[in-house]
Amino acid sequence: MSRRPSDDASADASGADPLRPSDHVDGRVAVDDRPDIEGIVSPKLGFFGWMRWGWRQLTSMRTALVLLLLLAIAAVPGSIVPQRGADPNGVSQYFSDNPTLAPVLDHLQLFDVYSSAWFSAIYILLFISLIGCVIPRTKHHWAALRAQPPRTPARLSRLDDHRESLVELAPGTDAAAAAERAIVLAEQQLRKGGYRVARYDARGAFSVSAERGYLRETGNLVFHVALVGVLLAVGIGGGFTYTGQRVIVQGTTFVNSVGTDYSSFNPGRFVDPDSLTPYTLRLDKFDVTYQPIGSSAPGQAGDFVAHMTTRMPGEKAQSGEIRVNHPLEIGGDKVYLLGNGYAPTVTVRDAKGTIVFHDTIPFLPQDNNLTSLGVIKVADGLPEQLGLVGFFYPTQVTLGNGAFSSAYPDLLNPVLTLNVYGGDLGINDGIPKSVYALDPSGMTQLTGGKTGVKSLELQPGQTAELPKGYGTITFDDESPFGATDSSKSVERFVSLSIHRDIAAPWVLAFAALAVAGLLLALFVPRRRMWVKATADGATLRLEYAGLARGEDPTLRDAVNALAQRHGDAFEADSRGSSATASTPESRA
Amino acid sequence: MPSLEEFSRLLVWTAIAIYALAFIAYTFDLARRSAQALDAKDAAAVRERELVSAGGGRVESIREAQDRAAAPLGAAPAARERPVFARIGTSLVWLGFLFHLGGDVTRGISAGRVPWSNMYEFALTGTLLIVAVYLAVLFRYDLRFLGALVTGLVTLLLGGAMLAFYVSVVPLSDPLKSPWLVIHVFVASLGTAFFALAFGLSVMQLMQTRREHRIAAAAASGDADAKTGWGFLRTLPSSETLESLSYRFAIVGFIFWTFTLIAGSIWANDAWGRYWGFDTKEVWTFVIWVLYAGYIHARATRGWRGTRSAWLSIIGFAAVLFNFTIVNVFFKGLHAYSGLTSGS
Ligand code: HEM
Numbered sequence: 001m002s003r004r005p006s007d008d009a010s011a012d013a014s015g016a017d018p019l020r021p022s023d024h025v026d027g028r029v030a031v032d033d034r035p036d037i038e039g040i041v042s043p044k045l046g047f048f049g050w051m052r053w054g055w056r057q058l059t060s061m062r063t064a065l066v067l068l069l070l071l072a073i074a075a076v077p078g079s080i081v082p083q084r085g086a087d088p089n090g091v092s093q094y095f096s097d098n099p100t101l102a103p104v105l106d107h108l109q110l111f112d113v114y115s116s117a118w119f120s121a122i123y124i125l126l127f128i129s130l131i132g133c134v135i136p137r138t139k140h141h142w143a144a145l146r147a148q149p150p151r152t153p154a155r156l157s158r159l160d161d162h163r164e165s166l167v168e169l170a171p172g173t174d175a176a177a178a179a180e181r182a183i184v185l186a187e188q189q190l191r192k193g194g195y196r197v198a199r200y201d202a203r204g205a206f207s208v209s210a211e212r213g214y215l216r217e218t219g220n221l222v223f224h225v226a227l228v229g230v231l232l233a234v235g236i237g238g239g240f241t242y243t244g245q246r247v248i249v250q251g252t253t254f255v256n257s258v259g260t261d262y263s264s265f266n267p268g269r270f271v272d273p274d275s276l277t278p279y280t281l282r283l284d285k286f287d288v289t290y291q292p293i294g295s296s297a298p299g300q301a302g303d304f305v306a307h308m309t310t311r312m313p314g315e316k317a318q319s320g321e322i323r324v325n326h327p328l329e330i331g332g333d334k335v336y337l338l339g340n341g342y343a344p345t346v347t348v349r350d351a352k353g354t355i356v357f358h359d360t361i362p363f364l365p366q367d368n369n370l371t372s373l374g375v376i377k378v379a380d381g382l383p384e385q386l387g388l389v390g391f392f393y394p395t396q397v398t399l400g401n402g403a404f405s406s407a408y409p410d411l412l413n414p415v416l417t418l419n420v421y422g423g424d425l426g427i428n429d430g431i432p433k434s435v436y437a438l439d440p441s442g443m444t445q446l447t448g449g450k451t452g453v454k455s456l457e458l459q460p461g462q463t464a465e466l467p468k469g470y471g472t473i474t475f476d477d478e479s480p481f482g483a484t485d486s487s488k489s490v491e492r493f494v495s496l497s498i499h500r501d502i503a504a505p506w507v508l509a510f511a512a513l514a515v516a517g518l519l520l521a522l523f524v525p526r527r528r529m530w531v532k533a534t535a536d537g538a539t540l541r542l543e544y545a546g547l548a549r550g551e552d553p554t555l556r557d558a559v560n561a562l563a564q565r566h567g568d569a570f571e572a573d574s575r576g577s578s579a580t581a582s583t584p585e586s587r588a
Numbered sequence: 589m590p591s592l593e594e595f596s597r598l599l600v601w602t603a604i605a606i607y608a609l610a611f612i613a614y615t616f617d618l619a620r621r622s623a624q625a626l627d628a629k630d631a632a633a634v635r636e637r638e639l640v641s642a643g644g645g646r647v648e649s650i651r652e653a654q655d656r657a658a659a660p661l662g663a664a665p666a667a668r669e670r671p672v673f674a675r676i677g678t679s680l681v682w683l684g685f686l687f688h689l690g691g692d693v694t695r696g697i698s699a700g701r702v703p704w705s706n707m708y709e710f711a712l713t714g715t716l717l718i719v720a721v722y723l724a725v726l727f728r729y730d731l732r733f734l735g736a737l738v739t740g741l742v743t744l745l746l747g748g749a750m751l752a753f754y755v756s757v758v759p760l761s762d763p764l765k766s767p768w769l770v771i772h773v774f775v776a777s778l779g780t781a782f783f784a785l786a787f788g789l790s791v792m793q794l795m796q797t798r799r800e801h802r803i804a805a806a807a808a809s810g811d812a813d814a815k816t817g818w819g820f821l822r823t824l825p826s827s828e829t830l831e832s833l834s835y836r837f838a839i840v841g842f843i844f845w846t847f848t849l850i851a852g853s854i855w856a857n858d859a860w861g862r863y864w865g866f867d868t869k870e871v872w873t874f875v876i877w878v879l880y881a882g883y884i885h886a887r888a889t890r891g892w893r894g895t896r897s898a899w900l901s902i903i904g905f906a907a908v909l910f911n912f913t914i915v916n917v918f919f920k921g922l923h924a925y926s927g928l929t930s931g932s
Contacts, residue, residue, distance in 0.1 A: 020888075023889060023890045023891070024888055024889065024890065025887075025888055025889065025890050025893055061885060061888060061889040061890070062889055062890075062891070062892070064885055065882055065885045065886055065889050065892060068878055068881055068882040068885060069878075069879070069882050069900075071878050072875045072878040072879045072882065075871050075874055075875050075878070076871070076875060078866055078871055079868040079871040079872060079875075079915065079919055080919070082920070083866060085865065085866060086865050086866050086867055087920070090920065113866075114866050234864075243861070243862075291758075291759060296756060296757060296758045296759075297758035297759060300758065300759060300761065301761075301762075302759060302760070302761065302762050302765075303762065304762055323762075324762035324763050324765070324859060325762070325763060325765065325766045325855075325858045325859050326858070327858065327861065334861065336860070336861040338861075497861050499861045499862070501862070501863075504857060504863055507853075507863065508850070508853075508854070508863075511850045511853075512850070514846070515843070515846055515847065515850065518842075518843060518846060519843065522839045522842075522843065550888075551832070551835065551836075551887075553832065553836060
């Protein structure tokens with residue numbers, strides 16, 4: 001069982017521990033955490049006095065504890081309120097759902113908890129406290145590593161774990177010599193057991209003082225320093241990190257360059273967006289399998305693979321694959337598969353039959369059966385600009401209320417429905433517009449809704465008339481030649497996320513170091529042991545005592561084992577050297 | 589002939605029933621301890637009266653009794669007291685464990701993968717590990733006084749999981765097809781098992797502390813017949829011993845939890861392209877880690893050792909349970925593995 005240092009044990013043995021903050025349980029009781037009473041009565045504490053006091057407060061165990069608990073509490077709101085970092089759409093949703101509450105929360109930085117002033121304050125204070133606590137302890141530990149084990153306490157019997165035995169010496173034996181022999185023996189045994197030992201002999205009483213488990217403190221310091229390492233690696237590394245997103249359709253190529261090709265790009269502070277390695281990625285083919293209808297999880301998607309062709313500048317093209325959990329590595333970046341969907345190919349012809357628009361447009365999936373939403377913008381070649389908003393259903397079914405839905409994510413019965421808007425697309429005034437949204441403010445609806453004109457409804461290969469006799473629109477069938485079903489009739493797209501994070505290996509290394517330190521700090525027992533032999537006429541009093549420093553559930557066993565081993569060895573030794581009659585009598 | 593999956597369900601329900609019986613047996617054991625303690629009290633009363641008149645003797649003798657209670661804590665299984673209900677309880681736990689293990693393994697076989705890939709399976713394996721750790725620890729410490737708490741907890745959790753979380757086997761979604769599933773989730777459950785035992789010991793510790801305070805107060809006022817709380821506590825180790833034992837379980841749990849955190853980050857880096865993103869589940873794993881770091885600190889802070897740190901251990905375990913139930917089911921995040929909605 002762990003023992004608290006008993007207050008009445010002599011001071012040098014009682015674990016009053018300069019390595020620890022003053023309010024550590026092993027610390028000196030006398031140190032008061034408050035400024036001196038005198039300091040309050042007459043303000044003699046002075047500026048530096050107060051600074052010292054404040055610093056001691058900040059680096060005390062209690063402060064560390066309170067800050068840790070505060071950190072735990074402060075982290076919680078970020079799991080309840082959506083966060084801009086993890087869930088930006090959730091935040092927009094929250095704003096539209098709670099228009100009065102959201103701005104208040106925003107003011108309190110509750111949508112950015114982990115970069116908020118108050119969260120930062122807590123962890124920065126915690127780490128200052130940590131550093132302030134670790135530095136003096138490191139100094140002390142450094143000294144302790146070279147110091148001798150402390151003087152043997154005068155009264156070992158006052159320690160919690162203590163054993164004593166009396167050995168009767170053979171008549172005529174030199175008691176002092178026997179005592180010294182016993183201690184030499186103990187010294188050897190302890191040293192062999194990994195203890196650092198020192199002899200403290202006085203007249204008639206010989207003793208050895210031993211200490212082991214310095215690695216416990218080393219581990220503790222390594223752990224705390226490694227935490228600082230993790231924080232620094234995350235903080236500094238973040239500046240060199242970038243992430244970007246990009247959608248690519250089968251058969252098209254992406255160049256790693258911010259100017260043109262990213263749909264979104266978030267660089268860290270020290271990233272120069274103009275100096276990215278201009279490698280290229282081409283999506284050759286995207287594969288996915290769906291659990292068949294009638295199975296336990298019909299339509300569940302799996303085994304996503306994006307087959308890519310990659311090319312570093314000035315090098316030969318290579319093929320690569322991106323799977324979930326298996327990003328593609330290129331040029332120090334990692335490319336992740338974020339999502340996928342269908343990209344219908346559409347051709348628009350004017351009234352004379354001339355092609356004015358031909359493109360493959362990614363439609364964004366809205367549910368697990370890949371009902372997908374998309375926008376087609378025809379800017380030129382027709383009497384007015386057209387915007388077409390619609391849904392793509394890979395396996396279209398009609399619900400009871402007449403609405404369409406998709407019943408399965410694969411292309412069993414692909415249907416594209418479109419509503420046509422005419423007017424001004426608003427893309428000529430230079431303000432970038434999302435390719436996935438249509439701003440209908442400058443447009444009039446020409447089909448669907450209240451117009452009385454039926455929405456367009458197309459299957460792959462079909463063509464429909466545009467309203468007002470503007471021309472035709474075709475939903476192109478992309479099936480390879482000779483295909484017998486619609487399973488390849490629509491192209492796929494994938495959305496890729498491209499990351500550079502040079503800090504991650506450092507974070508991992510520090511985290512591993514922290515675990516190593518933690519294991520040492522928690523499981524290496526640190527303890528002091530004393531063996532003392534006192535000659536008393538014809539008897540020899542052997543005392544064994546141990547003192548735990550920190551948690552040490554095995555101390556009592558260790559003292560007993562030492563007493564046993566040493567007693568046996570001493571008896572054997574005495575028998576060998578002279579005929580001593582020994583009657584060890586133990587009192588635990 | 590039921591399918592393997594149904595067979596697994598059957599085994600698990602049987603295990604639940606057996607655990608419930610074990611709970612009853614252990615409860616009888618605690619009641620018996622109370623009765624025994626009362627007898628001992630009567631026998632000691634005469635002697636004690638003399639001691640009390642000698643001054644302060646009562647507290648001393650209580651301490652002695654507790655040290656006596658602490659000694660068998662570490663006794664080898666063969667050398668322990670053999671109270672009949674506790675032995676029935678432990679035998680039943682072993683039996684229930686075998687059924688539970690069978691249910692877990694057959695679930696894994698019928699799914700063709702490790703049986704901890706959705707909430708039901710996580711509860712199944714997590715509770716299995718709680719029982720396994722409890723049984724393993726029994727070889728070293730006589731913790732049968734925790735039996736009622738452990739079997740009660742496991743019966744509730746497992747029964748609750750059966751009723752609320754059960755889903756039939758479906759293929760794994762892509763992000764879960766990773767060796768990190770095996771490691772990260774398993775180690776998390778193992779950590780949870782150790783936290784659970786630490787929690788149980790902390791609860792006992794608080795009850796014991798209250799009793800010790802009452803005894804001290806009674807001794808101070810000279811009231812020899814004051815009520816001091818549940819009788820079975822008399823046969824338990826001192827609050828200090830319970831605390832130190834609880835701490836030992838908590839630090840093992842903490843190491844596993846630290847590892848869970850790191851393994852999860854590595855996996856997140858593979859799956860989502862960042863090792864840390866304050867996703868709800870990540871937040872809670874972090875909160876739990878910090879709470880237990882706080883607990884470890886509290887144990888080393890003057891004024892916090894004892895009752896306050898015990899509360900931290902209890903709060904920590906409450907957070908573990910909250911993370912597993914409420915966060916999984918109601919909080920939105922990337923860790924959508926509960927299997928309860930048909931999410932992808
Ligand atoms: C990021 C914040 C911190 C975390 C996560 C943390 C975590 C831990 C953990 C897990 C332990 C147990 C392992 C061991 O004994 O080495 C520990 C111990 C310790 N920590 Fe911290 N700590 C933090 C900050 C601090 C600060 C600010 C101080 C200084 C006041 C401090 C002082 C100590 C001491 C003295 C111990 C040894 C406790 C003992 O004797 O058992 N820690 N810490």
